[in-house]
Amino acid sequence: MDVGTVWRRWSAGHERIRDALPAVPVVLIAAAATAVGPSGWREPRWAEVAWTALSCLPLVVRSRRPLGVALLTLAVDLTLMAFSPHIAATPAASLVALYTLADRGSRRTAWIVGVASAVAVTGVFAATHAESLVGARGLLRFDFVIAATALGRAVRGRREHLAEARERAERAERTREEEARRRVTEERVRIARDLHDVVAHHITLVNAQAGVAHHLMRTDPDRAYEALAHITDNSRAALDELRSTVGLLRQPDDAPGSRAPIPRLADLDTLVAGIRAGGLPVSVTRTGSACPLAPATELTAYRIVQEALTNAHKHASATRAEVVLDYGPLALRITVTDDGRSGPPQGTGGGHGLVGMRERATAIGGSVTAGPRPEGGFRVVAELPLSLAPAPL
Template identity: 75%
Template sequence: MELPMMWRQWLARHDRITDVLPAVPLLVIAAGATAAGQHGWQQPRWHDVVWTALSCVPLAFRSRWPLGVALFTVAGDLTLMAVAPHIAPTPAASLIALYTLALLGSRRTAWIVGSVSAVAITGVYAATHAESVVAGASLLRFDFALAATALGRAVLNRRQSLAAARERVDHAERTREEEARRRVAEERVRIARDLHDVVAHHITLVNAQAGVAHHLMRANPDQAYEALAHIKDNSRAALDELRATVGLLRQPDDAPGSRAPIPRLADLDALVGGFQASGLSVWVARTGAPSPLAPATELTAYRIIQEALTNTHKHASATRTAVVLDYGVHALRVTVTDDGRPGTPKGAGGGHGLIGMRERAIAIGGTITAGPRPEGGFQVVADLPLSLAPSLPDAP
């Protein structure tokens, strides 16, 4: 396998040798044709071999000047056929030159030169050999000239088709790589959003409970001990969720089941209990007829409630928060309202938490609004679709 590769590389560095290589079999064929007689093999007619060799000399430059070599070679063969028809060899060099012109030149030029050369070779041969232009030998030369041009164009079309196919494959490969990079970027954003939700929620609770424990350590050790127990539970929950979230990066495949989120609305009581243990009163109500939710909708609703309660605990001087889940026909409305002071800053619209809530809602086709209320406090309202599948139009 290495020898043919080395041979091709060597030929690629020596264009003149590559161009003149077809002359070798032409000389062998010319010598064999003149040596074959009616009564067996005889001495080759060396003058025919010499003329064949001379006609092949211009082929050494056929790849550099294909049009000039084709015109020169055809003109030389026509001159030799007209001056010395009895020793003129078959114009094989002209056929190679016409093939090269069709391969490297323009389509129009190749067919014009090929057609004119075919007619000229046929006419000169018929005139010098006293034959009809429709005789077998004359037509054979006509067909050979056109066939050389057609073969060159066919090879060129084949090469262009292969090049176009390779370009399409390369483009598809680049597109797949770009799509993979885009998916990786989206996955990083999703994981960063999950990590922010988990860390912000649990660390906020741990900080609040640590403050309660520090305040009650001397006055009421029992309640301080209970606060420390809550810190332990929230820390363990934070570690578990962090481990589950980061573990998604280690999955060997991309199956949807391997990426199923852990928290659901069924875990809402545990979430609310953690905030209540840290001193925030949370009231939860469900209205409407509860219906099955898409997993993405359930995760989004849970994360929005978690982030809203975290923001309330971190930024608002609120003592009471209401969470309302209103199940509609096609959407779930999640409303989180607190009783913080009017104008209490909560980073509306600019914090990572609110940005993450908005991105989550938009990602599943929902909407979300968040802002302070005129009477005081802060409110988050999210409308999330119950199902992510497109709904069918009602029958008329």
């Protein structure tokens, strides 16, 4: 802890002692000034020293009543100058009070009182010493008074500047904390969407394949065995994707091998094969010139197709579905259609189906529309940018 911090803490609890401290050197200087004569040192003129001490008494409350203290000390000092013109310390108490007024009061009041005090001190000094108003010693006292006011304003300006700097630093720290909390919230929402997509998709397939196996167990054991094999494959895939998603929550120093790669459009064929094995025929068509996509676009496209096919298989009771990937110059257009029941898929009203698709697309600057087809069935259309715009600074 530095000396300045110790002083501020001490003075905050001892305001009157702090305000009275300047009186000590003022009285000592007054005593020394009255003890110096033409023939050397002599006994101080105690009456003048007492008068100087009297002028310092109001300084005890100078922080609380800066204007009143400045006017009172000035009146006492001018009186002392008039009756004892040879005291060198005059008007020392007024200088302290004017400094305090400039430091604690308004700029307008400080300079009005400061300039008026400088003129008054110069005038009284010139009158008591039979000198010109523009004499060297008179102007020196004028400069002292103006300097006390200017010093007080400078100290106040520096304190305000430091306070503003601390406020800016605190505001910047709060902004960083709020940004960190916002990013954490966004990451939680994204991970929640990933977990929903993974669980909903694979559990739907496992449920469908388990139904097939149960139905064929006695009549066609081979096909039932094949369905059970698909259940094994899908459950393993679900565990792998869950491990990949939960791996995002691992510590930075975890081994790289503990994280599985995130799904991409290159894995779409595996996804469609699992859907087909679950009993829903799916066709995939690609148009346009395929090009590398941003990782976020790849993941979003995969999850939208996954969710749309899961909804078609689980909620719409579709008998077939079609996926079209159309690569344009600036965007990837994904269209997923089925021939299931018209109307929104059941179970999507809670924010985990179509809402999740829209949130994913919006997060990377894309969009998702969905609705029933006139000829029957349901259609999901997503427009995703091929490359992501840089984040604003």
